[in-house]
Amino acid sequence: MIERYAYIRAVGGISGDMLLGALIDLGADVDFINEQLNSLNIGKIELEFYKGTRKGVSGIGLSPLKEVLLSDSYTFKQFIKIIEDSPLTSSVRKKALLTFKNLLKAEQIVHGSDEVELHELGSIDTIIDVVGVVSGFESLKIDRMFCSALPAGCGFIKSGHGLMSIPAPAVLELIKMSNSKLLTNSNYFEDSIEMITPTGVALATTLAEFSDPIMNVMETGFGLGTRDIEKYPNVVEIWMGESMSNSVTNKYSLLETNIDDMSSELIGYVQERLFDSGVLDVWTSPIYMKKNRPAVKISCILPVGLEEKIAHLLMKETSTFGIRVTSISRYEADRKIQKINTEFGEINVKLKIVDGKVIDVYPEYEDCRRIAVEENIPLQKVIRLAQLESNRLLD
Template identity: 30%
Template sequence: MTPTLHIDCTFGIAGDMLLAALVDLGADLDAISAELRKLPLDDFSLSTQNVMRCAIRARLLNITLAQAPEPAPEGLAQYHTTHEHSHTHSHSHSHGHSHDHSHDHAHSHSHDHSHGHDHGHPQRLAGDILAMLAASHLPPRVKQRATAIFSAIAEAEGRIHDLPPQAVHLHEVGAMDSIIDIIGVCLALEALDIDTITATPVPVGHGVVDMAHGNFPIPAPATLELLKGIPLSSFDAQGELTTPTGAALLKVLVERFTPTPQGTPLAIGYGAGNREFAHPNVLRAVRLAPPEEEDADREHITVLECQLDDTTGEQLGFALETLLAEGALDVFHTPIGMKKSRPGVLVSVLATPERADALEHCLLKTLPTFGVRRSAASRRILVRRFEEVTTELGTANVKLGYLNGHLVRVSAEYEDVARLARAHGRSIDQVQRLVLNAWEQTRSTRQP
């Protein structure tokens, strides 16, 4: 199994911070630069340097762009050749982390990430960037990831400005350095052979951000649009802690958001912002060995529990039906004795981590409890397969359970058995025997 990556963005995320952290983790910056130079981009150079942030050593990414030539006549090159920089200067992204990308821009936000929202870079149509990626010879997964990231940004901007995604002018991510950040991150992930990515909940900061369309409260509209469905953290600080590029990387690349990584740490990389703050201005990337091989059939679940001594049977039945409809893996209740010798009931809900919050809210809304306990657990499950058999009463499915490749459990699927029993006036056990006998006969005819 390939390693996984956990992005610790406790203090925020920007594209160049993640790229720097991946380089610190072991991705070859020279190889990334070589792949980027195969694209029709302005001339550039990449380098990193070690810096200290709150006594933590981290890697700072520097991008130097060549002096732009005169505008080209049309197409993507047109966007590449109208820079208004003197490109040996210090470039601050101005998003809460200030990343020092070797440009000099006339505005800044309070927390300085390396890409400002509108800092003299030419605008680029999203369609032009996507066309460049489609025509490239980048590795397939790199092309797929980069295309998905730029598409997510274009769709978010399109919803905000009421434009088709292809017609969106990308301000921050249309800039050369941000294109390098996004594609560079995808190349670094490929170099590290990363399939699965997790991340912490995301902070956004507070204040006002200076954008091409005026001043907006933090988080910027595109950032918040991209963070839909992503859990936000409670960490707060003055300035823009998460940039639109950082939000897009999380939106597309991250499979699951969790406060703590799962697996065995193999290597750790730190990507730096440009300035010192009261908090460490760093992003941490952790390369993890996946759990032991035996966990291939084990899944992580969340257990939700509450105990009640004042609920009715109707309330309990309604709640259990609602919880199952909301995606609970299983729901059950157990008679218990409570304080003052009152008989009560313990309601237990098994859920995937992704559905835990919604099911917790469901418990609180549908039952007269003042609190819900939550704990992490895992369960070993049999690998399941279904086979359809034909009986004298009709067709039904049989569920087969395998452990380490060996068949250890066979059962007739209840809903099919119940359907046949009702249709033919038979008992459940009669139909179950018929279905299992039919499966045995079918199995015997297949064996040599």
């Protein structure tokens, strides 16, 4: 099934107002965004935007608010209550609340207290940025969002808490909480510059996956930062498009290691342990190592986040001194499990779906094996019968 993708390219920085500008440049529905913001009942809000450039890059910037609001300063609890009590659409409310809760959690961890005193984040701009950005993505009907690595910036900046290193501690905590990517070699841009703000990072880490999608780019939007910096364009890009013909996932890692001094029995045992530990697939390949020694390469695919656990298992259970880790992407057809009735009983079959049509069916081996043992009949006969019955599900 083709999905609608958005990819945030944040090499020039990221903040809430920059994301909002990029969404407007993409064609987000300004009336819908204003409608959602005014449903918060914090005063009359009508966002205004301007067209501008940063180092020759044209984009949209957010103008300062001119409207009279009920208050200029809020706490996290007040922000959350405002959103909970508002008639926002359910999707916008859910994502906005999650963004604020992640931001609150990061601040609580940094300050070591449940009671967090807000300074810059307590301004009305924060809730406008969060709800505005979530509403903008909603209006564009985005199915999945992705984000590039975030530039760390460098130096120090003055804040309500005093002089603070860049990136801010709350920003680092958000990145750590979400296992997101940080581009650490960004100190060549400018001295003492904050490239990523807590609000921008909270939105990116809450809404987006930090991986590189394979997509057809159809539209691009550029959101302007507030500064025209000498060394690089202070803009955030959002690319909008569609997935390729099948769904694509990037949330996998490939771990590999070469073994030349273990028996086949031990290799088989390691494969069993790997499957028991949550890897998706394991295989071995015959190879030749130095001095023409025949050896085995163990390869396994696993969900992102299991790398340390699986590497530790391989270190303990094999003779290896090193394990290679690679991020991978793969095409995945949609799949569905369905039960079919046969003369021997129910069997689960896996449906392979491409472009919304069932193009192949596969009887589940374990079900067929169980029936073959229970009924004392050849396994291949059960599989042939199950295949014949399940072919009726083909489109």
